[in-house]
Amino acid sequence: MGIRVLKPGMLTTVQDLGRTGYQSQGFSVAGVMDVRSFKIANLLVDNPENEPVLEFTLIGPTLEFTSDTIIAITGGDFNPTINGEPAPMYTAIYMHKGDILKFGSAVTGSRGYISFSSYLKVPTVMGSRCTNMKSSIGGFKGRKLQADDYIMFRIKRRYLPFFLSRTLKPDEMDQEQVTLRVVMGPQDHMFTKQGIQTFLNSAYTVTNEFDRMGCRLDGPFIASKSGSDIISDGICFGSVQVPSHGKPIILLADRQTTGGYAKIATVASVDIPKLVQRKTDNKVRFKAITVYEAQKLLLDEMAEFDEMRKTIHRPCREVLECRLTAKRIRSLFE
Amino acid sequence: MQRPKILVAGDSSVLIEFGNEIRPETNRRIAATVQLIREQQIEGIVDMIPTYCALLINYDPRVILYDPLVKRLQSLLKIEVSAGEEKKRIYEIPVCYGGKYGPDMDIIAKHAGLTEEEVIRIHSSRDYLIYMLGFLPGFTYLGGLDERIHTPRLQTPRVRIEAGSVGIGGSQTGIYPLDSPGGWNLMGKTPVKTYDPDREVPILVEAGEYIRFVPVTEQEYLRIEEEVRNGTYQVTIHEEEA
Known part of the structure; x- marks a missing residue:
């Protein structure tokens, strides 16, 4: 069993x-x-x-x-x-x-x-x-x-x-490059204007240090104003930490609860799946959106799931035909 | 104290910053805020992570959106938590110091230029504030270790340290909640389980509470260990005026 x-x-x-x-x-x-x-x-x-x-x-x-x-x-x-x-x-x-x-x-x-x-x-x-x-x-x-x-x-x-x-269209998984929408903060103020420009305008490569805890990216150096060490605070799913080496690390499902590096941004919940389906050497880019936009995307996705539920709960042709047959037969018994 | 700032941390979390220095007052304020939020039972808040100077709140935007949440938090943060009413909650942790329970006791004593007895007296003579828990389930970040017994971490970390081991790593002291590798100097061991996944409340202590180490003999250690095994041991908890 x-x-x-x-x-x-x-x-x-x-x-x-x-x-x-x-x-x-x-x-x-x-x-x-x-x-x-x-x-x-x-x-x-x-x-x-x-x-x-x-x-x-x-x-x-x-x-x-x-x-x-x-x-x-x-x-x-x-x-x-x-x-x-x-x-x-x-x-x-x-x-x-x-x-x-x-x-x-x-x-x-x-x-x-x-x-x-x-x-x-x-x-x-x-x-x-x-x-x-x-x-x-x-x-x-x-x-x-x-x-x-x-x-x-x-x-x-x-x-x-x-x-x-009960069948749905599979999600697209093998794009050349994906853009991850992010909400800036909570410690984006610790990075220089140039650093933030670099983060938002560069392609980053997924390294082989990519597991359930997090994903280390390689790419252009993100400059901080005066180091990126902070007094350890809480981390969430999709936090983008940038330690002093200037390369982003995105924290995922098995992340530790707290960490001591500044977090430049947080990946929008709806875009985390795109990141975790990447492979080593794949590219990602970042695009800043507001918290309101990110929450709207999440609610839109909920609506999309509701639509999917409707699709798979639609009586299928075979069933309809059965009913038609039944309807026809019924008249014989009346 | 500076006014708490609410920062955006993605679409499902906010970070409340209470300051940028590690201070007991800041930590007390955070513990009080956590308590207040729990009492309010704000629908949509799924988890909270209190740390040295900040509080991360995870919420479900399908239940509560950013603006209404921030509004509620702002009004909560205006409530002054009067210090007079606060109680210190202190957990007594029995520790058998030295010998096979604390194999690095001599390193600590030698480094401090003190006798083992003096080290034990210093270590067990104050209450340690639990600033936060993290790293491992139930691992306590304690503040206030006496400078005289600060001891650098071992050069080669141990592959396995038994749960209950009490150690010193640099300026920090703490209890290993489960078997794990580690580089702290081991000074003793407690039979009390600070983490037990099968207990109704798996983790014994919370951030904002205190730990007091109480030296016990090996005989007492074994007796308590037996009681813990039988499920009859009750940790002594003191409530004192802060």
């Missing part, structure tokens, strides 16, 4: 929206890196918004299903196959007992997600089911998945209405 891990891939963990409410005590939030792909994966199988999924990185896992369930695969394209046949992405898929779901390495993007209609059975620790690897809590035994791990399902849920309508 669940999934068996045949191959774990590079870094596969159980994640949800993160463990909030404990940052004041030093707990990282953790949670998914790409919130958008996560939400779409859950949406496709009518899961609650914060239902845990599997997140995998650069090389995907191979999983054996030991019971029937419905899944959806979103995020980067890792060439998924089911029993050797190509599997669709951004689509609800009925998995049968014994099916083998296999992923290769990331063709587009760098992180993938699988949602399960039968819900992964991992304990809730401090309000969340996500894996915090540093503190070894949550998720599956507080760690990344290994071969032979066996995750059970919490419920039996093998039916979803409008099954054939």
Whole structure:
């Protein structure tokens, strides 16, 4: 009644929206890196918004299903196959007992997600089911998945209405260059005018120091007025720190709660998924927007999710035809 | 004290800056603000990170937008927290100093030019303000270590330090909340779990509270350790006028 891990891939963990409410005590939030792909994966199988999924990185896992369930695969394209046949992405898929779901390495993007209609059975620790690897809590035994791990399902849920309508257009993941919209601050005043111009007008390269904690970028030097050390303060998802070496570091899901470098800006929530799906040597640029614009974008995205929900809940043709048939037959019985 | 400034930190956080110096008054003010915000139960606030001089507030813009949040915070920040009513909350942490529990005690004593007894007396004779928690779950940034026992970090950090170890690293002292690598000089160990993921409240202490180290013998240490294991141990907490 669940999934068996045949191959774990590079870094596969159980994640949800993160463990909030404990940052004041030093707990990282953790949670998914790409919130958008996560939400779409859950949406496709009518899961609650914060239902845990599997997140995998650069090389995907191979999983054996030991019971029937419905899944959806979103995020980067890792060439998924089911029993050797190509599997669709951004689509609800009925998995049968014994099916083998296999992923290769990331063709587009760098992180993938699988949602399960039968819900992964991992304990809730401090309000969340996500894996915090540093503190070894949550998720599956507080760690990344290994071969032979066996995750059970919490419920039996093998039916979803409008099954054939449950498909969405995959998000674009392999643009040459992405522009990340940022809200300047809270410590942008510590940088020179020139430094801020450099930050907003240059292309930065994603280095290989890119993990769930953060992403180091390489590119033109961002000048500060008099150093960029501050008395340690709180960090949020998408904070852009610029230490004295003048290159930005963007802090992500597994970030430490506090840090001692000035933060020139914060990436807009809706654009963090674009960053976390980049690969080493990809380019990013920054564009300043106001906090109001950033919040508007976030609300627009919510509306977009509502639209997606409507799309997948539309009675499909096959169902309509059934009804038509039924209507015709009914007259015979009246 | 300067007026707190509310700064934008992206679309889902604001940073309130209370000053730019590490001072107990600033920290008290921040702890009081955290308390006040909790009491107000402002819908949409999902988390708070109090630090030395600032408070980061994470909120959900789907529930509350930037302008209304800032307005509410501004009115809260106008409320004067009268110092007279404040109580110091002090946690007694029993520590078995030296020996196998504190393998670097001789380094600390030698560096200070004091006897081990004097080091213990100095270390356990004052209450330490918890300025903030961070780095590891429940790791306390304590203020006010006596200058006489400041000791540079070990040149080669240990790969594994056991949870409960009490150490000195430069001008700081603290307790390791879980097994972790570290470069502090270990002076003793407490059987009290400052972090226990299976406890209803996993972290024992909060920023703004105080820690008082109380020397205990090995016999007492083992007795307390047993009680902690059985779940019968109660940490002694004092409430004193600030």
